[in-house]
Amino acid sequence: MSKKRVLSGIQPSGRLHVGNFVGALRNWVRLQDKYECYYFIADWHALTSQYADTSQLKEYVKDVLINCLAAGLDPEKCTIFAQSRVLEHSELHVLLSMITPLGWLERIPSYKEKQAEVKNKDLNTYGFLGYPLLQSADILIYKANHVPVGVDQMPHLEITREICRRFNNFYGEVFPEPEGLLTEFPKVVGTDGRKMSKTYENCIYLSDSPKEVEHKIRTMTTDPQRIKRTDKGDPELSPVFQLHKVFSSKEEQDEAAEGCRTAGIGCIDCKKVLIKNLFTVLEPIWEQREKLLKKPDVLEDIIASGSEKAGKTASVTMKEVRKAIGVDGFSQ
DSSP: OOOOEEEEEEOOSSOOBHHHIIIIIHHHHHHTTTSEEEEEEOHHHHHHHHTTOOTTHHHHHHHHHHHHHHHTOOTTTEEEEEGGGOTHHHHHHHHHHTTSOHHHHHTOHHHHHHHHHOOSSOOOSHHHHTHHHHHHHHHHTTTOSEEEEOGGGHHHHHHHHHHHHHHHHHHOSOSOOOEEEEOOOOOOBOTTSSBOOGGGTOOOBTTSOHHHHHHHHHTOOOOTTOOSTTOOOOGGGOHHHHHHHHHSOHHHHHHHHHHHHHTOSOHHHHHHHHHHHHHHHHHHHHHHHHHHHTOHHHHHHHHHHHHHHHHHHHHHHHHHHHHHHTOSOSOO
């Protein structure tokens, strides 16, 4: 029996950080052994908000690819490709735009939320409004059975399912309706206690050096109640403890929590344990990154080969789509 197909992508809108690793890459590595996985670098999606300055886009694409490979993605087990190298994505996007009601796009919560949040960029563009539609094309063109999402992301997948049903209703059963592959994504806080995000400049990047990572952890804010070493605190108020929940063992978490509440350990000692555990995760990635950075030809071969394979799959789908709509020429 053939494997079910999984589709997921990641934007090259900056360097990848440990939140991207925990929230996406680590899960992708697990899935590649169970499903037929297509993983893409969403460089067109990056343009929806980064269109005014593309000077670093190529470097960000390279960084995503290197980190995907360093995290454990195997080109022999999954297809890794660049969105912009498979032009069928844009063709399907155009055709889906013909049948998608404008209100469906305007009602997506993230549309207005991000416009309100991002003040330094003009997001009043069709590209930003149509982001979910391009995302739907990304998913449907590979006839993906599953898309890895957290529970809070299910509404974002629902518009793809609605567009899929609408297309099939008009033109016949071309696309399978994609299902969410519910995945637990641990919350990864940044150095300031907010969600780790390039927007907040609070990231620990996978490309950071050991010294940079150690410095970022050592200078993190902790529980504001612990002004002096002898002050008792509440671990839940400490961003450092939130990272312990992601990277430390249950025993270490319990020790850190108890030490905080009783002033049994200082914040520096608590941070040392976190640094050790974070290094355990990052050292294999750093080692692979160093090797890959010396092999630009290998990187190009991997992305070119993956894009060619993805293109073949997308081409087959588009032939079906054109025929179903009736834009495949005069021949019967």
